[in-house]
Structure formats: C-alpha cells, structure tokens
Amino acid sequence: MPRPGSGAEFRSLLAGPGVTETVTLGSPIGLMAFHGGTLERHTEQVAERVAAITGASLYRMCQTDPDPIHIPSHLIGPEASEALGLFLDHVDVAVAIHGYGRPELHRSILLGGSNRQLAEHLAVQMIPALGHYEIITDLDLIPRELRGLHPRNPVNRPRHGGVQIELPPRVRGMSPILWGPRPPTWTGPHLDALVAALARGVRAWSAGGKDSRSPINR
Numbered sequence: 001m002p003r004p005g006s007g008a009e010f011r012s013l014l015a016g017p018g019v020t021e022t023v024t025l026g027s028p029i030g031l032m033a034f035h036g037g038t039l040e041r042h043t044e045q046v047a048e049r050v051a052a053i054t055g056a057s058l059y060r061m062c063q064t065d066p067d068p069i070h071i072p073s074h075l076i077g078p079e080a081s082e083a084l085g086l087f088l089d090h091v092d093v094a095v096a097i098h099g100y101g102r103p104e105l106h107r108s109i110l111l112g113g114s115n116r117q118l119a120e121h122l123a124v125q126m127i128p129a130l131g132h133y134e135i136i137t138d139l140d141l142i143p144r145e146l147r148g149l150h151p152r153n154p155v156n157r158p159r160h161g162g163v164q165i166e167l168p169p170r171v172r173g174m175s176p177i178l179w180g181p182r183p184p185t186w187t188g189p190h191l192d193a194l195v196a197a198l199a200r201g202v203r204a205w206s207a208g209g210k211d212s213r214s215p216i217n218r
Contacts, residue, residue, distance in 0.1 A: 007080030019063035023083040030057040030091035034076055037062030040099030042172040046190055047097045053199040075149040075161040094162030096155035101169050111137045112148035113159035122201040129197035
C-alpha cells in the first residue's frame with residue numbers, strides 16, 4: 001500500500017494515457033489547474049488565459065479520459081512531478097483553479113487557501129464583475145472539504161501560500177439552461193468576465209509588490 005505523501009498515486013496517474021502536464025515559468029505569481037481536462041472542465045482554460053494575460057507562471061495537468069481519476073489535492077506533489085517541482089520552486093504565491101458542483105451552491109464562487117490577504121484582494125475584483133454570483137471568502141461559510149487549507153495542497157506550498165478558487169458549473173459555461181447548444185470549447189461571457197477579473201487582480205497584486213501571507217489557525 002502506498003505510503004501517504006509518497007506521490008505514488010499521482011505518479012501512477014501521470015504515467016497513464018491521456019494525461020498531460022504543462023509548466024511555464026513567468027512571474028512569481030503562479031496559476032494552477034491540476035484537475036483540468038475532463039475532470040473539472042474548463043478550469044485549465046481559466047488558468048491558461050489569466051497566465052497568458054498577466055505573464056504569470058502556469059502549471060496545469062489535464063486528463064482526456066471520459067472517466068477521469070480524481071486524486072485529492074493533498075496527494076498531488078512535487079515528489080512525483082518534476083514539472084510541478086519546478087513551478088513550486090519558482091513562484092512565491094499561487095492561485096489554483098478548481099471546479100465543483102453542489103445544487104445548494106450553484107451561484108457560489110469559493111475562495112479558500114492559506115493566503116487570506118490575496119483571497120480578499122481577488123474578491124474585490126471579482127465581486128463587481130460577476131454580479132450573478134456570490135463570492136465567498138469567509139472560511140466558515142465554505143464547506144470544510146473545499147477550503148483548500150491542507151499544508152500539502154500544492155496551492156499552499158509556495159513561500160507565501162495561495163488561494164484555491166472553486167468554480168460552480170455555471171460560471172465555467174457548463175449550465176445547459178444558460179445558452180443552449182454550443183461547441184464544447186465555448187465557455188461564454190461569465191467565464192470571460194471571471195478571467196478578466198482575475199487578470200486585473202493578479203496584475204494589481206504584482207504591481208503592488210505584495211507578498212505577505214496571512215496566517216491560518218485552523
């Protein structure tokens with residue numbers, strides 16, 4: 001049985017068919033999407049687009065299998081991936097893009113992770129741009145399993161930690177009630193607004209030279 005934290009599960013996934021990793025080293029702020037592709041759809045597009053606009057670093061891992069494997073974030077680490085190790089060594093702070101789906105939270109975008117100052121900073125940009133959604137930064141209002149606070153979660157491994165953003169299907173362009181039939185690569189205006197807001201937040205954070213990390217006592 002694999003030892004917890006050994007990376008065996010993640011290493012096995014990376015060695016399988018239809019799994020790709022991409023790393024681009026840019027600024028000390030990093031965008032991540034390690035549940036991308038057919039698992040948490042369109043999360044990799046958000047990370048890629050924000051990184052391209054802002055010059056941020058990027059790490060993404062995507063699956064193409066129609067029945068993708070979900071490995072919990074705290075089991076995804078640099079022990080099994082040279083690309084992820086290069087990314088984490090390079091960046092000071094990270095923003096990880098995830099997808100989730102809960103009927104009672106279908107309009108809620110959740111900002112977890114260890115860097116609470118960055119979470120609030122990004123929320124300031126997102127709130128006016130995404131009026132159809134509730135932007136939640138209060139950890140007490142985020143389900144425990146979606147808070148992204150585990151110290152081995154890749155988003156918390158950089159020097160100043162990071163923010164885990166959980167996106168419901170609607171903002172990712174996946175709700176059939178919004179726009180009707182469409183090509184699989186089409187994501188819609190909500191995702192475009194999200195990308196623009198996050199890009200503004202990343203740029204402002206970089207321009208301000210911010211690197212502080214708010215401690216978490218949970």
